Amino acid sequence: MSNFSHPYIANSEQDKKEMLAELGLNSIDELYSDIPDSIRFKGKLELPHFQSEFEVKEHIEKLLSKNVSTRECRSFLGGGLLDVYIPAAQDELLRRTEFYSAYTPYQPETSQGTLHTLFEYQSMICELLAMDTANCSMYDWATALGEAALMTARINKKGNKFLYTAATAPNRKEVLKNYVSGAKLEIIEIPYDKETGKMDKEKAIELMGEGVVGIYFENPNYFGVIEDEIEEVIKVAKEKKIVVVAGVDTSSLGIMEAPGNYGADIAIGDAQSIGAGPLNYGGPLAGVFAMKFDKKWTRQMPGRIVGITLTPKKGKWAFTNTLQTREQHIKRFRATSNICTNEALMAMSTAFHLALLGPQGLKETGESMYYNAHYLKEELEKIGVKTVFNSEFFNTFLVDLKIPKDKKEEFTKFMLERKIFAGIPFSLDGETYDYLITTSYLLKKKDLDDYVKAIEEWRNE
Template identity: 45%
Template structure:
């Protein structure tokens, strides 16, 4: 038997006993389904690491050199959004996330030793329910993309005879790709609804046409949309969906709910979103926090994916107690018949979001939303004054993100973006490959982190690039 060069090895007699117990003669038999040509033949020659053990000092220096290759954009922060946005992370959120009780958070199967975690997750659910104006929130998903995909699958479990979901043509392309991956094995499909080329808003007549066959289990909208504009017809879209017995699913940026109407108030059956803006930072792309909520209807709640923490009392009724509820939906009980196969939820991220929401409160969300609106609209106004630049591209109100078109500047955005990087500025997301009909367009993002000086620097630098 070949000893593993890095992992500790058990005594031979223990290994032999374990192999006998599972009914194999040796370790090689466990890997017989892996072709021999695909296996590592000589562990000593495996090209990994630096060829020798390193001391802690050497490891730190080696890692620091790798990290030095990263370009960090702080002043100004990146003007890049598209699903993950630069927002301020309060110090108190970072501090609580570092506490050992929460840092190792895992699904609290052993309730008697996890009351603190369950209470923290229950508070997250309660605060998120209030923000969304929805009655039931789970203890989080992986991210917005997985939450949306799970919402689509949930709609098919409720509307069992239907086989498609209608989404806006302007849907986040990254989320759409994930959802298609989730739906494909089940034989379900995603169908897009046209948008008004002037406003970007969903074409309601096209929506009715595609609902008329009564094959759609749900209609999905993003508010704000991936392209930044606010879907002003959200309530009407929900009513139309319900007229055809389809569910109404809304995807939201929670930060926007200080100034925009909540999905519950707009008639949503299911609400999903990205919790990354709620004190999580960018973190090189993750981990993030998928928000998932539904209305108080047991037909819906029993089809909900993920963990749900509940509040009850001790047997004598004298003390409150927390517990995971409706666990018969989940895979550790129902196995392959579970409502979803999400496993470890993003508990630490949910705790952070709970702290952030408690810290800001209702008025804090309102002030933050207004600040973002003011700064993003100031940025669009200044960019629109540049020769050949149009910002925003659509004639609609927007929140935080907006499209900037460079068709009439005589330059491709790829070139402009590289020049911005040379000047220490990270520009917006080039979206031509996702929306070719929009031409040389980029999606820019402005949040509370972007000062007037940051925005003016962007505008001045762009002006110089365009004048070259």
């Protein structure tokens, strides 16, 4: 390959020649001379190639142009993610190459920017959740749940059962199942009350028997229902030293109580909903993992943690990765988790967002979502469409549409024609679909009225 030159490769042909000469070699091939011929690839690779940056850009933009975004079509989709607005100032900070092109801060003295920002992220998460300590992120809410289950088993070494409610998001249940499969941790589902959609508390208490290491519930739960009758369950859990794990919609925390204030030992969620980043077709996200401080338990926490430390200059404290001896690069098979690369930039982005939003902004976005959802519910009721569960909710509810299986696609199309993503279909009976509707703070009254109108038209057709 003579005279190959490309912007992503530093050396020219001349440089190569000089370097090879200094090494006493004739060709780079000699550096591969130890590789057996039998395993070398001799075919021609079928890969795309574009001649210039301009053409790469054209190609990818053309592909993406086939998508329809939530800026073109009103979105009532949630399910653990939220359609958010990313302020220009936040994006400006995210574009700082000093942040995004750095590695994990293994050399703290030259990485104070990353460490300081991650410490602020941890601190803001603690303020939001009323917790003492948080890690620098897990991959997402679902994997945070898997890690939380494993952690409760490390704390309660004698047990092997983890309880979770049936009103947990299906995708998170799937990841949980997968994460506990190796640990021989049995997961047991607590049913929900068919009338209220809340956790069946009698059943939960009954299940908290021998060998239970932890209990998990979501608040609001997957149906959007607020779990406001869990005091007794948490009390029993505490008596039995069962670790209480709460999964929360982080965007609700401007108006909803923080899990640390109602008894959760560990709180998880996704920072995407409080502005870590846009939807990005489901990733990257930022799994939140926070807990009450406990000298022993905190050492069982997975992931990276930034702490404060001293420098040689008296009075000048600084930041560093701490408790590293729990991590895989040192502890190998004795590590608390295998996680290495996390979602650090998304965590930093969360700090930027929350610093801009402030307590007032957080409250306002929460209120907007609450008003939107409750208005929509009432308007739907006016046309005779009810919610499945008659319980208090935040910004999400399950609407009783009962779309038959064979009509689902038609319904989707019908709503799309009216520039609406209708919600997440959820089947309670296996035959028909109800829809989980989430109202973000980007929706206005007209969008909600159009939704109601569309449903009315659908029912009249």
